Amino acid sequence: METKKMALSCEQLYEIWSSEPELLVVLDSREKELFNKGHIPGATHITTNEVKNTLLKIGEKLAVIICNDNDKEKLLTELSPFNNFMFLHECKRWDILQLPIVEKSIDDINKNLINKGHKMNSNSIFFQLFEPESSTYTYIIGDSKTKEAAIIDPVMETLDRDIKFIKELDLKLLYVLDTHVHADHITAAGEMRKQTGAKTAVSLHSKVECVDLLLEDGQELKLGDKTIKAITTPGHTNSCMSFYFEGKVFTGDTLLIRGSGRTDFQQGSSENLYHSVHNKLYLLPDETVVYPAHDYRGFTSSTIALEKKFNPRLGVGKSIDDFTKIMNELKLPYPKKIDVSLPANLKCGFMKESRVLHPQNVDGIPEVTNEDVYKNKTQIRLIDVRRPDEFNGEYGHIEGAELVTLGEELTNWLSKNDKNQEIAFICRSGGRSGNATLESLKLGFTKTVNMTGGMIMWNEKKLPTIR
Ligand SMILES: [Fe+2]
Numbered sequence: 001m002e003t004k005k006m007a008l009s010c011e012q013l014y015e016i017w018s019s020e021p022e023l024l025v026v027l028d029s030r031e032k033e034l035f036n037k038g039h040i041p042g043a044t045h046i047t048t049n050e051v052k053n054t055l056l057k058i059g060e061k062l063a064v065i066i067c068n069d070n071d072k073e074k075l076l077t078e079l080s081p082f083n084n085f086m087f088l089h090e091c092k093r094w095d096i097l098q099l100p101i102v103e104k105s106i107d108d109i110n111k112n113l114i115n116k117g118h119k120m121n122s123n124s125i126f127f128q129l130f131e132p133e134s135s136t137y138t139y140i141i142g143d144s145k146t147k148e149a150a151i152i153d154p155v156m157e158t159l160d161r162d163i164k165f166i167k168e169l170d171l172k173l174l175y176v177l178d179t180h181v182h183a184d185h186i187t188a189a190g191e192m193r194k195q196t197g198a199k200t201a202v203s204l205h206s207k208v209e210c211v212d213l214l215l216e217d218g219q220e221l222k223l224g225d226k227t228i229k230a231i232t233t234p235g236h237t238n239s240c241m242s243f244y245f246e247g248k249v250f251t252g253d254t255l256l257i258r259g260s261g262r263t264d265f266q267q268g269s270s271e272n273l274y275h276s277v278h279n280k281l282y283l284l285p286d287e288t289v290v291y292p293a294h295d296y297r298g299f300t301s302s303t304i305a306l307e308k309k310f311n312p313r314l315g316v317g318k319s320i321d322d323f324t325k326i327m328n329e330l331k332l333p334y335p336k337k338i339d340v341s342l343p344a345n346l347k348c349g350f351m352k353e354s355r356v357l358h359p360q361n362v363d364g365i366p367e368v369t370n371e372d373v374y375k376n377k378t379q380i381r382l383i384d385v386r387r388p389d390e391f392n393g394e395y396g397h398i399e400g401a402e403l404v405t406l407g408e409e410l411t412n413w414l415s416k417n418d419k420n421q422e423i424a425f426i427c428r429s430g431g432r433s434g435n436a437t438l439e440s441l442k443l444g445f446t447k448t449v450n451m452t453g454g455m456i457m458w459n460e461k462k463l464p465t466i467r
Contacts, residue, residue, distance in 0.1 A: 134185040143224025150175035154188035173198040179252025183338040190348030206239035235273020236261030395455035396465035
């Protein structure tokens with residue numbers, strides 16, 4: 001690896017620092033005074049003479065060295081046998097990017113993090129994933145020895161991506177955790193359980209009946225020799241829960257980066273949220289990395305110390321009255337997806353529990369077999385999208401099917417019909433009905449499927465046909 005000739009930009013460093021901090025060791029050898037004025041969270045201050053020895057100790061990790069220009073030449077010569085380091089240039093840009101910078105007053109919290117055996121380096125698995133429509137972060141955490149893992153706040157839209165990723169990593173998914181009953185997206189918890197055998201878990205106060213585990217405050221879940229600790233943090237909703245794991249805390253919508261979740265729905269309470277943050281989350285070690293359920297400005301993580309210092313709503317010094325006043329004055333719009341999300345999430349997002357067919361996703365289209373349609377045809381709506389002459393022609397049609405030809409007629413029909421009904425689209429071989437399914441999904445239908453192979457396959461299987 002020719003890393004020694006390369007230099008990282010601040011953006012590149014930030015990318016790795018925020019998503020896979022366990023891969024990095026940031027060594028800052030500038031004058032102590034400069035370091036104290038501001039440095040990258042987690043950086044260790046060392047002298048140039050100590051750099052070589054440190055490189056010997058960091059194993060597989062990559063060291064990012066921040067130093068004065070006149071020390072660089074010397075270091076380059078001295079470090080020539082090593083290839084596990086890079087220099088960081090233009091560190092001033094860290095400021096310009098408005099990324100978190102640690103100031104002198106909390107310097108002590110962060111110094112020597114690595115030397116103290118910071119938990120980020122403890123063979124744990126950590127990935128932060130993003131769902132852009134609802135700006136939701138999903139997290140995969142685990143133990144790299146046993147490969148036991150948990151996923152936090154998975155979203156229905158990114159279910160397939162996340163399942164594939166878990167398989168690629170060869171993880172044993174033990175738990176699917178929701179930080180709360182979400183109002184802005186549908187949880188993939190139920191589907192994840194179905195596909196992986198993992199247990200679903202949510203707060204005891206959530207009134208979700210379909211989950212495997214109703215978590216209490218302080219309850220612990222094991223991943224190998226590591227522990228996830230559930231911490232009840234009500235306020236955004238009455239059932240909010242944060243999860244602490246290996247030096248990180250997943251705060252859901254309770255504590256956001258420089259913000260907080262709203263408190264005006266789902267038994268929300270500004271007073272409770274303030275107490276949850278100040279009396280629970282702020283008691284965690286200051287260097288604990290904060291990973292929220294959402295961010296709308298491009299931040300990916302923070303620390304307890306940084307939120308105490310910079311959170312404009314919940315920073316130290318803001319009183320409960322200040323916070324309540326801020327929250328009361330927000331006047332936020334009605335949550336866009338609450339009417340769909342809440343009922344679905346109270347069923348573990350398992351809209352499929354209320355559906356009778358068993359679709360498989362094929363290239364983005366939910367497909368069902370002829371047999372599935374045959375068995376359940378009286379409980380769903382069958383929409384045949386062929387022309388009238390085909391409907392009554394060679395291959396006939398299925399009993400109970402309604403003829404709505406693809407094109408203007410179908411578009412019109414879709415605009416007038418209930419988006420939550422379960423519909424199987426049918427055509428001659430499956431092509432046109434696939435397009436009909438896609439069109440319906442784009443219009444917001446939630447339970448529409450394509451019958452694979454169309455009437456040709458239906459006839460081949462000698463299923464009953466009307467001509
Ligand atoms: Fe929420």
